[in-house]
């Protein structure tokens with residue numbers, strides 16, 4: 001195993017250990033919390049190394065970069081998620097190409113993903129990204145508008161809402177982020193009752209705050225820096 005692989009293995013194991021103990025501490029099963037390795041701005045080779053180490057779930061934030069990586073890494077059993085902000089003109093490149101899209105935050109985007117998923121003869125699983133911090137958060141739908149979006153989504157058979165995602169405005173301050181995670185879970189519980197549906201997935205927690213996120217109910221944690229090291233912003 002090359003040196004970079006050993007490094008990645010060490011990071012992976014220490015993250016997994018912290019994830020598992022957070023889950024167990026709060027009476028959850030370790031298998032209920034999945035690690036999404038956020039590989040944006042990281043080399044395709046690193047993704048390959050991680051696949052060899054058993055990591056198969058990867059998240060990307062930029063459409064072109066994501067599709068390039070998918071092309072380079074076919075037949076490796078990778079499950080790709082799209083987690084970045086999504087402009088409407090990119091929706092058609094995303095629908096049907098990712099197992100889960102985490103960042104749907106408008107009726108327009110929901111309708112476009114529905115349309116392109118239908119055209120590709122598939123159903124696109126999505127999460128609705130919720131903004132719980134008012135003006136501090138630029139992306140995400142505000143709480144007030146969430147029921148309207150859920151109602152509209154119920155009528156679109158090209159998409160299926162399987163849960164919610166949030167990104168608190170304070171990174172790397174785990175305890176400051178905790179109330180947002182708690183609020184997303186409570187909001188999910190209320191929406192399940194209101195719509196008589198199940199929304200099992202909660203995508204919340206990143207490098208700096210995944211422990212409280214898991215304690216508050218995260219099923220998917222999105223971790224980049226802690227796994228790969230700092231991102232190289234020049235490509």
Ligand SMILES: *Cc1c(COP(=O)(O)O)cnc(C)c1O
Nearest residue numbers: 038061083206207222223224225
């Ligand atoms: C980049 C990114 C992450 C990963 O952030 P780290 O702090 O590096 O773990 C998680 N979620 C989203 C939506 C991102 O864009």
